[in-house]
Amino acid sequence: MDKYKIGSIEAIFLIAIVILNHIVLNLPKNLIDSCGNATPLNIIYITILVFVFLYFILKLFNNFKGKDILDISEFLGGKVLKTIIGILFIGYFIIICATELRNFGEILKVVYFPKLPICLLVLIFLTIGVIANKYGGHSIIKSNLIVAPLIMINLLVAYFCISGRFIPEKIFPILGYGVNETFFSGISNIFAFTGLSYIYFLQPILKKQENFKTISYIGIGISSLYLFLSVTALVLSLSDVLTVDEISPVYLLVRAANFGRFIQRADAIFFFGWILCLMSQVGITMLLISNIGKKTGNLEARFPICYAVATIIFIIALIPKGMAEIRFIENVIYKYYTLILVYGICFLILVLANIKYKKTHKINRKESDFANE
DSSP: OOSOOBOHHHHHHHHHHHHHHHHHTTHHHHHHHHHGGGHHHHHHHHHHHHHHHHHHHHHHGGGSTTOOHHHHHHHHHHHHHHHHHHHHHHHHHHHHHHHHHHHHHHHHHHHTOTTSOHHHHHHHHHHHHHHHHHTOHHHHHHHHHHHHHHHHHHHHHHHHHTGGGOOGGGGOSTTTTOHIIIIIGGGGGGGGOTHHHHHTTTGGGBSOGGGHHHHHHHHHHHHHHHHHHHHHHHHTSOGGGGGOSSSOHHHHHHHHSOOOTTOOOHHHHHHHHHHHHHHHHHHHHHHHHHHHHHHHHTOSOSHHHHHHHHHHHHHHHHOOOSHHHHHHIIIIIIHHHHHHIIIIIHHHHHHHHHHHHHHHHHHHHHHHHHHHO
């Protein structure tokens, strides 16, 4: 990924795979817990806000063609700021990867492998991620080009199949828990758009950097569409699936759907697609972490970092004692880490870097004019 340039379609699916994986896990339920029946309305609201935020982010990137957030941080504050931002993002992606692995591992254990140790399930996924990274960014990105569309079709079929369980009256009261929870405190639900964090590192690896804006808009657009479909499907379905913390609500709905007499245990087919989705994101996340570590530390080799990253992810994934602690990490630590780093610190760095850029170029122009005189 550091040397391999990716095309526009590959980049779009790179952004989308993040939200697709979160949808398979517990993100829709977390959003519904905060907004109730108004969650579909809240998703429309925060989608508008995210697109406005993305517009300004892309505008701020205009003066830094071919650069990522680490390059811009170095321009603004030297190697010290670059190192700080690199460490913050490494910690951020490690928490995401570890939490997802533990969450999915718990679901897999409950549904199919009740006697299998959770550490073994986590280790299997991490081993696959390390092996994928051994073959470099080319293989990971290309495989995601297959997995992402597959999981998109997978989810669309799932929503269609469970549509028979929809109860339109469930949408009322349309404001859910109230105006405040939907439009004010509900703003914090923008943390769901984790794909924005990938956009900060996307520009240098694009084959056609002039497509950076289009790729970003389409990637976030796909994310918002599937997020809206998932929460709407859950809100309009029976609410009993939202009371179960150990298993993905989307999986419970798929399992309860009627696929006819000729298709038995269709949920296993959907689950297999979700396993591929997680494998793909683990590989991508480990690749991104390794590249950030290499760039931050000015290291020559990238792959050896994968071993250290995998070890740290494995340890962190096993720290939570149960689903209650996993939910705390998702709803508090991960949520506010995203809001502070992705929406706060990075935006501030881009603003200050643009101010410095304009001042520097203004001084350079004055010196050039003086020299010409």
